[in-house]
Amino acid sequence: MAPTLNKQTVTLNDGSKLPVVGYGTYAVTDETNGYDALLEALKKGYRHIDTAFIYNNEEVVGKAVKDSGIPRDEIFIVTKIWNNDHQDPAHALERSLRLMELDYVDLLLIHWPVPQKAEGGETVVDKEWSHVKTWQLLQELPREKVRSIGVSNYDTVLLEELLNAPSTKVLPSVNQVELHPYLPQDKLRDYCQKKKIVLEAYCPLGSGAKLLENPLLKELAEKYEATPAQIALSWGISRGYVVLTKSSTPSRIESNIQTVELSPEDITKITNLSKTHPHRIVVPTWAKGVTFHDDDF
Template sequence: MTDISLNNGVTIPQLGFGVFQVPPEDTQRIVEDALEAGYRHIDTAAAYRNEAGVGAALAAAGIPREELFITTKLRNGDQGRAQDAFQDSLKALGLDFLDLYLIHWPVPSQGLFVQAWKEMEHLYAGEQLRAIGVSNFLSDHLDTLLAASDVVPAVNQIELHPSYQQADLSAKSRALGIAVEAYSPLGQGGDLNGNAVTAVAQAHHATTAQVVLAWHLAAGTIVIPKSADSARMRENFAATSLGLSEEELASITALERGARIGSDPAVAAFSQL
């Protein structure tokens, strides 16, 4: 398993496990399966309503805390109370500290993400938070944040998959020292069926998901696939040992077609109640 060094020296496992849309009642079982499969980086969010299940899985697994990397995110409706929301998440997770805390969406219409970041900077100065970052921040959101803050985000977690690569945003983030993390890395399954991915998979006797994950990993992107199936979890985890040629990587990069799946961060304004 490869680790990525963030801009403050903290290391993060490049391949993690996400729990978006995992039902709260299933979260403990699924995360326990992921930990058993070898994942040590777990990504959740207050808005997913499954932090408690993640925490229960961590407690049941008995893995030393220093071997784990746990991320959660500030709910949009809590941007005006980031410090209290952070403590709520810590309590739900049953943890003494968090490895990474992200602003989940900028929600520019609220005008609160800079205030939230200032509160997160205060938390980061303490002992309960190892790194802070953002999610779904576009170029102008980053500009606004950096003009008003002291701490450069460690991570920008964005929708990123072969058919929607956000190449300019990724390049800008990296140029600023911000690691890029991909959610929906397989295009929610939609990027697994193309001829290019299938051909590479056949050539390596690999799954199409392994091929797409290997493409992300080769780019230095942090990636958080999810699956409720333990066998699929193990298959995905094995992508760390799959090496693709420059030609194979280029054939996957060529699948870009601007196919966003999720909401547009420029206008998304849901409260995540």
Template sequence: MVASKSIKLNTGVEMPTLGLGTWRSKPGEVEHAVEFALKNGYRSIDTASGYENENEVGQGIKKSGVPREEIFLTTKLNNPDMGHPEKALEYSLTQLDTPYLDLWLMHWPAPMTKEGGADKSIDWLDTWHEMERLYKAHPNKIKAIGVSNFSVEYLNRLLPNCEIVPATNQIELHPSCPQQEVIDFCVSKGIAVTGYSPLGSDGAPLLKNPVVVKMAEKYGVKPGTILISMHANRPNVNVLPKSVTNERILENAKIIDMDYADVIELNQIAKEAPFRACHPSWAGWGNLGFTESV
């Protein structure tokens, strides 16, 4: 396989294969990470209103000096804001100090109250319909809409009841959480897949997994390069490694070509060592169509 540099969304737009993730980045670190990443070749930045760092992301973009039109910028509608997406959209645009979003995602199919409980007065499908309305009404503000953390179960409810097929589905994706069923389903429906936590997130043992180490030795690279590159060697998949340190940001950008058989072997790790980094207690995991062990 030849690693891709971009994937084409169902809108016809090219989205970079590699992006900088900002989930769990500490306040005060995000601005520099975004600035440094953009100055060193990154052209896709991912954030979310729920991360509470949109303002820093916007400052990092400004300080980088990279023209806004060269950057693919993604943010997400927060769960407590699903009853008023238009207000939330304007807030994100203001925080990011940008006139438009390249991609706006529904963060979870899980409306919540500001106190953190489930908001049963809101149907997430109604929120999607409002996102569709805003997308059609404000093409100068929203270039594409998509979803995040959607299982096949939730996509099966969405697709027969939507006017606009999501451009992407952003999901946790690494060898201990391969979610192949979701990927296959999305590809069959023309939905690109974006993988977050490709290294398994903080504390995950993937960097020392013997299969990953074996692959790193085969290709003469570090284990992290294998875990990130495997997604760039899959059709319709892109990836969001996260870091706030200069060395790691540069290291994460070293995408290599891989034999597809090696990608398949890496995904077998989940059979022996399943792991999920994003397991929110508030979600009622089973109610979102996922299982704990993946």
């Protein structure tokens, strides 16, 4: 019953295989500690690394991948284009490849469905552009430089808009969104499963919401001889999510890739936490009114 190393993969709608447990690098910018943490993650079995241009760490990610000694084709690398790069994702991709010193990335995501531009010394929403146009440009990127394409922070309203557009010829393979027991996003989960779009969970441990202090997770951790974090991650995987963990502590890096198989009853108990503790952590002011349409709280 004790947690074991999770080596599962999920097959995307384009045939690529994505490891179910990934290592997220948000706020990992320190060239020493961030680099060491990435090397430790790769050493402990992680084969899915998630970064983004806006994280300002692609150079560190690339160096760690290279220095790990692990063959490039055994590591699934994800990066994202930021809001002010919507009109030229080809340039954004080339910049990321240059920073990471890579020939290709495995997955490129639209980070947010919010095109932005500089105006009067400020960054504002570009109302003359659309995420649908951005997706059209992503579809044209050479597959020798980007194997899969997807989106992030999309709800069902935005996905419907994208999938129904005449210019959309390729389905997003992944939708990376905030997902944890306090925000299970049932409507979005059902929609993405129907459309064969894999949901990828950021903040799967409910960072900032004190999820891991919840009595139920502590109780189940004792039952399964696991940590509350392992219970939360195992719950996400049981619901069909890919989960992105993040830690710079070696012991947590190792434990977060070890999961357990939860009973259907315990999965339901954890999911029901959202009825009493509904909480969304990441709500940028410029995203309000654009996304989060599915939230019922």
